[in-house]
Amino acid sequence: MNVTIFPAVTRAADGLSRRRFTVAEVEAMCEAGIMDEDERVELIGGELVPMSPKGARHELVKVALNRRWILAAPSDCGVAQETTFHLSPDTYLEPDFVFYPVASGLLALSAENVLLVVEIADTSRRYDMGRKAKLYAAFGVRELWVIDAVRMTARVFLAPSPGGYGEIRDFKAKQSFAPRFAPQAFALSLAELELR
Amino acid sequence: MNVTIFPAVTRAADGLSRRRFTVAEVEAMCEAGIMDEDERVELIGGELVPMSAKGARHEIVKVDLVDRWIRARPDDCRLAQETTFRLSPDTYLEPDMVIYPIASGLLGLSAENVLLVVEIADTSRRYDMGRKAKLYAAFGIRELWVIDAVKLTTRVLRSPSESGYLDKRDHRASDLITPAFASELFALRLKDLELK
Numbered sequence: 380m381n382v383t384i385f386p387a388v389t390r391a392a393d394g395l396s397r398r399r400f401t402v403a404e405v406e407a408m409c410e411a412g413i414m415d416e417d418e419r420v421e422l423i424g425g426e427l428v429p430m431s432p433k434g435a436r437h438e439l440v441k442v443a444l445n446r447r448w449i450l451a452a453p454s455d456c457g458v459a460q461e462t463t464f465h466l467s468p469d470t471y472l473e474p475d476f477v478f479y480p481v482a483s484g485l486l487a488l489s490a491e492n493v494l495l496v497v498e499i500a501d502t503s504r505r506y507d508m509g510r511k512a513k514l515y516a517a518f519g520v521r522e523l524w525v526i527d528a529v530r531m532t533a534r535v536f537l538a539p540s541p542g543g544y545g546e547i548r549d550f551k552a553k554q555s556f557a558p559r560f561a562p563q564a565f566a567l568s569l570a571e572l573e574l575r
Numbered sequence: 576m577n578v579t580i581f582p583a584v585t586r587a588a589d590g591l592s593r594r595r596f597t598v599a600e601v602e603a604m605c606e607a608g609i610m611d612e613d614e615r616v617e618l619i620g621g622e623l624v625p626m627s628a629k630g631a632r633h634e635i636v637k638v639d640l641v642d643r644w645i646r647a648r649p650d651d652c653r654l655a656q657e658t659t660f661r662l663s664p665d666t667y668l669e670p671d672m673v674i675y676p677i678a679s680g681l682l683g684l685s686a687e688n689v690l691l692v693v694e695i696a697d698t699s700r701r702y703d704m705g706r707k708a709k710l711y712a713a714f715g716i717r718e719l720w721v722i723d724a725v726k727l728t729t730r731v732l733r734s735p736s737e738s739g740y741l742d743k744r745d746h747r748a749s750d751l752i753t754p755a756f757a758s759e760l761f762a763l764r765l766k767d768l769e770l771k
Binding site: 387388389390391392393394395396397398399404407408410411412413414418420423424425426427428429469510 | 583584585586587588589590591592593594595600603604606607608609610614616619620621622623624625665702706
């Protein structure tokens with residue numbers, strides 16, 4: 380059998396101005412069946428950027444964190460996994476975790492009211508700590524954690540500005556760190572996670 | 576009244592891998608009303624690239640040239656204006672003019688059988704002579720004319736290769752240019768155009 384897999388990604392028009400898509404247009408593409416709703420893409424400034432595949436370490440850490448945080452969650456704080464986080468009419472991201480006040484609800488999730496965003500990085504480490512962190516900062520997301528699933532380290536970003544985060548701290552596996560805006564119940568050290 | 580015009584173009588994801596769209600997907604977007612069928616875009620290697628606005632000079636040269644060439648009445652080839660020229664499953668361009676054999680017909684238009692492609696450039700001169708010419712060459716288009724509508728000069732490009740055209744000749748407005756593959760009735764001196 381001769382199966383041609385059409386390449387899913389391109390950089391053919393690098394350096395040229397490209398058509399900007401809105402979140403509404405992408406949603407319409409899913410409705411019309413042009414894009415699969417499960418296609419793992421983010422919309423960054425009007426451009427569809429496929430997400431890198433999740434490695435085994437990414438998934439191990441995700442499962443452990445999910446269990447840890449759901450069991451610890453106080454009733455006034457919601458935890459959502461890989462939700463579509465609409466940041467502007469032409470940008471949505473799919474962070475691994477977002478924490479938000481139950482009072483405002485998941486449907487009202489915004490850059491202003493989100494308490495904490497967590498990205499788990501393995502192969503995507505450089506991107507998550509660099510360009511993606513800048514994007515969260517530009518939208519004013521108050522606190523971002525990027526957890527390196529391979530080295531078991533965490534980088535905490537605070538004080539967002541249009542040019543990036545003003546306060547950046549690194550934590551080793553045995554060091555514990557706590558969120559500044561989300562409940563203290565979510566504080567942890569990565570060494571305590573049971574990865575299995 | 577406060578009208579927000581949503582920016583139509585973006586380079587937000589420059590340097591990142593972006594989702595590749597197929598010609599079929601773009602056609603489906605038009606059918607679903609997500610994109611306007613009249614939206615002036617080209618699909619280059621899976622990316623939608625809006626075309627630059629056509630200046631007044633562009634239009635004056637276009638109208639005159641079309642008038643002249645339609646009146647030339649060759650019996651074995653036809654001229655199509657601003658037609659969607661499908662070059663591969665992820666690329667279509669909209670050249671100002673294509674000349675093709677009647678025998679294969681417009682619906683059978685391909686990189687192999689097209690006789691001549693003409694791009695009229697004003698603001699888009701650098702792009703048309705550079706990157707776009709390379710694209711036509713890579714698809715094996717045998718002859719391309721890029722007419723500079725401002726300076727009234729023509730660059731004739733022949734002998735396509737993967738890396739560009741090997742044979743490039745520049746002509747002044749007073750030079751007689753004769754196509755190598757299309758009918759000699761299309762031979763042209765730009766200074767003969769009335770341009771009004």
